[in-house]
Amino acid sequence: MMRYVLSAVLLAAALPAHAQTPATDVPLIERAKIFGNPTKAAARLSPDGKWLSWIAPRDGVLNVWVAPADHPSQAKPLTDEKVRPIRSNFWSPDSKVVLFIQDKGGDENFLLYGVDVASGKQTNYTPFEKTRAQVLQISSKIKDRILVGINNRDPRWHDVYSLELATGKLTLVQQNDGYGGFLADDQLKLRIAEKSRADGGVSYYRMNDGKVESTPLVEVGLEDSQTTSPWAFTTDGSTLYWTDSRQRNTSALVAQDVASGKMTVLAEDQRADIGGTLQDKKTGRVQAYSIDYLTQEYVPLSDDIKDDLAFLKNNTKGQFVITSRTEADDKWLVAVDAVTAPDATWLYDRKAKKLTRLYVSRPELEGAPLAAMQPVEIKSRDGLTLVSYLTLPKTVDPTGSGKAGKPVPMVLFVHGGPWARDRYGYNSYHQWLANRGYAVLSVNYRGSTGFGKNFISAGDLQWGRKMHDDLIDAVQWAIRNGVTTGDKVAIMGGSYGGYATLAGVTFTPTTFACGVDIVGPSNLFTLLQTIPPYWEAGKQQFYKRMGDPTTEDGRALLKERSPLNYADKIRRPLLIGQGANDPRVNVRESEQIVDAMAARKIPVTYVVFPDEGHGFARPVNNIAFNAVTENFLAQCLGGRAEAIGNAVKASTAQVKHGAEFAPGLAEAIK
Structure with a gap:
């Protein structure tokens, strides 16, 4: 126990963050410029091409705005959310209504709303409690209705309804008694039903007039299921x-x-x-x-848009994505990501072959010292290729070559999922951390998606083992290549990335200098006990790929891979952030490990947001946690930090434990 007391003493005796700021001529970018509200985002063209919608702040909260497509400056707000930001929008097929989904406090019970562009009337199309609505199909031919899934009858399964947009009338199309999903055609007829299998695979069935055929159309085993x-x-x-x-x-x-x-x-x-x-x-x-290996690229299959894709590639500076198209297909919206400049959205006139810039998402970052991101291929110890992304601070790589002039502290930033992936492009966390003086490395460890089924399956039953080995191998690669040194690496991430952080400070307790866990599970057995009911269809996938809690061997494996059971081995500083309403990783996942560490007098700082779920959607909360994080990392790694200031007080943050272990936090909450 003495070593843990010593760790606390060393923490208390460390130099204050301002004394550790390295000499640099690279300006500090304010947190709020990176994590605050964008000026505009998520633009969409109405199908008839007459309107533009986007998300933008109204009284400090992201809301839906709309403007005539030929006069974007005449935009007006359509919604008036006061607290929780709206994060996406899409159009009804008749171009009369802008649709969006919204939950309460991060509970992920997303309801479907629509706002009539002409009248401004807002309608809650799914006015139910403890319900998660899904949009299943929007037709290009049928303009007055869409198909939605609603799980208010049985939280595990989404019944299919036809929604009349003008009246809000819901008509049951298909009661769902155990199907993971349905696919409809452009006539809004259900044609395919998906059913999970006991082996973790999926069976797909034809449907005719609401009847599911008894013989599967396609059978898919576990290895092909994703x-x-x-x-x-x-x-x-x-x-x-x-x-x-x-x-x-x-x-x-x-x-x-x-x-x-x-x-x-x-x-x-x-x-x-x-x-x-x-x-x-x-x-x-x-x-x-599109193919996304190191970077994303479009590949034409027909000549009708081949010239358009070539024109966009030749006339945009960065990686582009086509985000919206009119029904006549004469106008496109194109989002361009230059990595070292904020995202910009352009209107593309196909006939005129003309690009017109609509907006820059974060104009306050134009001209800011944003760092280049480099795609790299790293070999795991058993020969897998790990597609990874490295961002170096401009102090050691002013030209963006990807080669560090000297080693610097590094943050291993681990993606969630784990069945997801990191991608090339502007990344707010990479830019923020690189600006603070850190190299940032994100690794597509085995189990990540996008690189084939074998790469996914290589992660089966490997939580905290070979998946973690991949992260360690990437750290060793960074040390060998002069990016960092072995004593100056932190691990940080959310969801599975939070689990990886906890695994890092327990299973490899001296590899990392400190860890930042955001909504990460600490106990895999209780994690699987509390997954949302609407994930019922995917439950066997979890069991087969993580460990089966219904079998003795599975329970033993889940226990062995749960960081909670190794809390006594932690000897590095740890910061934990959690949303109280998280439906995926229950708040108890964080509470359990904080309690275990506190009982052993191991330093840990724990911050909870009562109005958040699986991550921090409200910018004021995200900024608050990142304020704590960068001061925590400055003490741990020696980078620079913007003072916490009023960031925590301006949020809903509740510091449940260990304010004294995070520099400036105790003072900030007085």
């Missing part, structure tokens, strides 16, 4: 597009002739799964697909 699924029908319903990894590793784009059942491979890439498609607005035929 890389094989039906995507969409052509508008005439004759072709069904799939992403399909059966008989191959990476998922291919496959077209199935509905009448004959014949499958035809349209595109595949040995490096990565097909990421998405662009489809003809009239026919639904696939025109192009």
